Amino acid sequence: MSPQTLYDKLWNSHIVRADADGTALLYIDRHLVHEVTSPQAFEGLRLANRKPWRASANLATADHNVPTTKIELGIADPIAKLQVETLAANCRATGITAFNMGDVRQGIVHVIGPEQGATLPGMTIVCGDSHTSTHGALGALAFGIGTSEVEHVLATQCLIQKKSKAMRITVTGKLQDRVTAKDLALAIIGRIGTAGGTGYVIEFAGPVIENLSIESRLTLCNMAIEAGARSGLIAVDTKTIDYVRGRPLAPTGVNWDRAVASWQTLHSDPDAVFDQELTLDVTTLAPQVTWGTSPEMVIAIDEVIPDPLAASNPTQAAGMARALEYMGITANVPIAELQLDKVFIGSCTNSRIEDLRAAAALVQGRKVAANIRLALVVPGSGLVKHQAEQEGLHQIFTAAGFEWRAPGCSMCLAMNADRLERGERCASTSNRNFEGRQGAGGRTHLVSPIMAAAAAIAGHFVDVRKF
C-alpha cells in the first residue's frame, strides 16, 4: 500500500460509502453539542419526526451563553436563558448526556471533550463550532460544522464530505523560554494568512511539536481554523496515550490495550506525500501580539505597528487602514506602548490548567496595574476551576486584582455579560480579534496567557521574556 498521511488514515477508516466524484459519506464517532448551534437542528429532527441515530455518540454542554459570575442566580437575559434551557430539554427528550450549568463537568465544549476522554485518538469528531479543530491535537479528525450538518449528524451519524487537501507544517529549532504554542499559532497565521489553510487539513509536525505538552498542542490545533483550515492534526505519541489514560470515557482493560495498539499507527508514514509542505524555524520567534482585526495582523512584541504603505495590493492596504482606524492606533508606533483597559485569560484556546498555572506563576506577588479596569480569569471547565483552586491559583489571581470566574466562553465572544465597551482595549488569550468580537467597538489584541498576565501587571504589552 502506498504511504499514507495521518489524514488519509483517519479519512479512509471512516468512509461508509465513496462516490465516483469524490463525495463520501463519512461516519462520525463523536458529536459535541452546545446551546447556540443546536436548537434549530433538534427542531428540524422533531419536525421530520426523526430521532438521533446513536444518542450515546453525543455529548452536550452549555458554554457560550452561561454567566461566569453569580451562577446560582441563573441567567438574567431571558433569550439566553431560553436557549440554555432548550439545550437541556432537547437532550432530556433525546437521551443525550448533557453537562448543564452547576455540574462540575460543565465547561467549554473543546475543553471538556479531551478532559472527559470523549475525544479519543482515531475518532472523527464534529461540533457546531469552528474551534472543533482543537481535538486534532489528540490524533482525531475533528472539524466544525453548521447547524444543518448538526442535524445531519444527529439523524444519520454521518456527513456528506469531500476530502480536503493535506498540508504539513514542520516546526524546527527550539522555542525560547516563555514563547508558547499560542505564539507559534499566531506566527503561523501571520506567515500563511487567515486563508492560507483554506481547503486543507494541516498536520503540525517536527521536533518542536513533539516537545509540546498535550495542552499546548490543543492550543495550536485550536487556532488551525484561524489559518483557514477546518482541521489541525498532530500524530499520536506516548504523551497522547499518557494524557488519555484514566479519563472517564477512555477505554479500560483489554479494550485499552487494543486501543493503544491501534492509536500507535496514527501518524503519517515516512514517505507520505502532502499537497503542500512548509517548514518554520522558531529559534528566534518572539512573543506575538495581534495589532489589527484579523488574526493574520500579527507582529512580535518588539516590533512597530505596520504601515498600510507597505501593503502588497490596494485591497490589503484598505483593510490595514480600516483596521488601524478601528483599533484606534497609528502605524509605526511600538506595540508595547499601547495602554490597555481590560485583560481576559480564558477561551477554548487558553483556559486549561497549564495556561492558568503559567499565568499565575507570573502574577504571584504582583498587582494588576491601575489603568486596568477589569482583569478576568475564566477557567475552561468546572474541573479546571476545581483543580486550580486545589493548587491555590485562584488566590494568587485574586490577590493580584484579577477576578476569578466560573467556566464558560465568556469574553472570547461576549455573548454573556462579560464584554468590552466601545473603545476599550483588551489583551486577550482568545482566538479572534474581529471587529466587535468581544463587544461592539471593543479592541482585541490576541496574546498568550503569560503575555496577557504580564500586560495586566504592566498596564501595557511587555516582552514576557524580560519580565
Next chain:
Amino acid sequence: MDQFTKFTGVVCPLERANVDTDAIIPKQFLKSIYRTGFGPYLFDAWRYLDVGEPGKDCSTRPLNPEFILNDPIYQQAQILLTRDNFGCGSSREHAPWALADYGFKVLIAPSFADIFFNNCFKNGILPIILPNSVVTDLFTSAVELAPLTLTVDLQNQQLLMPQGAIIQFPVDEFRKRCLLEGLDDIDLTLRQRAVISSYEQQHHQQAPWLCGQV
C-alpha cells in the same frame, strides 16, 4: 429547500476582504432558537449607527449612510460581490440564514472560508468562486453601471452580463443537483440506512471503545 431557479438580480459590491461571520451576523443575535428573522440584522454593526439587540425594531434605527447596502439602488440586491476569504471565522449558520433572509441568493468572491461555503449550499445560497481578475472586472462594472444586473444560470453554470458576455463558473456536481432539485441531504443519506448500519457494526467490532456510552 426551494429549488434554485435561473434569475436576474442586482449586484451589490462589498469591497472588503476577510469578511468574517461575526460581521455578517453579530453574536447577540445567536441567542435565538429559530432559523428565521435574521435578515434585518445582517451586517448589523456596519449597517446601523447604534448597537443592535435581538427584537429591536430596525425600521427606526439610524442607518450608516457609508455602508453600501444602505444605498437605495442596492435595496433589492440578490447578488453579493466581495473579496477573498468571505465568511471566515465562526461556523455559525446564522450567517447564511441572515444573507438568505435579506434576499441574497448568490455570492461571488475569489475565495470563501470552508465551513461558510458549505453552509451556504444547505440554505439555497450559491457561492461562486471566480478568479481574482474576473472579480476585479466585476467590481469595475458594478461601480460603473451602479447597479450591475446579472443573470445567474446554475444549470449551465453561467453568469450573463447585461451586454451579453458570458462568465462560466465552476460548481460541484452533487451540490449543483441538490440546489437545482431542492434536495434534502438527510433524506438522501437515510436512503443509505442499511449501508450505514453495516459499516457501524463492523467499525465498532474493530474498535469497541468508539461506541461507548457517554
